[in-house]
Amino acid sequence: MAENTNSKPATGAFSSAVNGGMTVEECEKMINRSFRSPMVKFLKDQLEKSGCAIASNFIKAVHCNEEMSGGYSMGRGISVCSNHLQLQDEVTQVVIHELIHAYDQCRAANLDWTNCAHHACSEIRAGHLSGDCHYKRELLRGHMKLRAHEQDCVRRRVMKSVTANPFCSEAAAKDAMEAVWDVCYNDTKPFDRAP
Numbered sequence: 001m002a003e004n005t006n007s008k009p010a011t012g013a014f015s016s017a018v019n020g021g022m023t024v025e026e027c028e029k030m031i032n033r034s035f036r037s038p039m040v041k042f043l044k045d046q047l048e049k050s051g052c053a054i055a056s057n058f059i060k061a062v063h064c065n066e067e068m069s070g071g072y073s074m075g076r077g078i079s080v081c082s083n084h085l086q087l088q089d090e091v092t093q094v095v096i097h098e099l100i101h102a103y104d105q106c107r108a109a110n111l112d113w114t115n116c117a118h119h120a121c122s123e124i125r126a127g128h129l130s131g132d133c134h135y136k137r138e139l140l141r142g143h144m145k146l147r148a149h150e151q152d153c154v155r156r157r158v159m160k161s162v163t164a165n166p167f168c169s170e171a172a173a174k175d176a177m178e179a180v181w182d183v184c185y186n187d188t189k190p191f192d193r194a195p
């Protein structure tokens, strides 16, 4: 599901990826390098163990016209938007986030992306488990892990993604997110706990 670039926290988790970006070729190299990340390795392993091994062309670098950093779709796999990203860390982050969507699709064959609650649930998990909102990681080197801030950040990003779903109005997205929040935020599979 599409991730809006402007859903990144204003405090600067990532450098502004809106100007500049990189070529598709540069982005492909970064996607390949992301495979060295322990999180990416783990998620690929878990997909394989769940019967959904991903082929080498599953993750593609593409030029995106919309304001998004990446996306997952059942038929097309994972897209990483080269023109909206600049750093290795951003690319790895997008790959991790989208792999969590792929994992959700794998374990629940009946996952229906047109259902706002299903979509919200996967966004909650992807936002929480990918560490998208651990922006302090770079800024404050680990201290001050404020749970409330993290959850606010995940909520903001879930709303951006779910409201971009043509089947979900803002009100429907909000209701869906609140309804499934506790269950989905606490569902950390395939991790034992949130990484």
Ligand SMILES: [Zn+2]
Binding pocket: 001, 002, 003, 097, 101, 122, 123, 126, 161
């Ligand atoms: Zn997402």
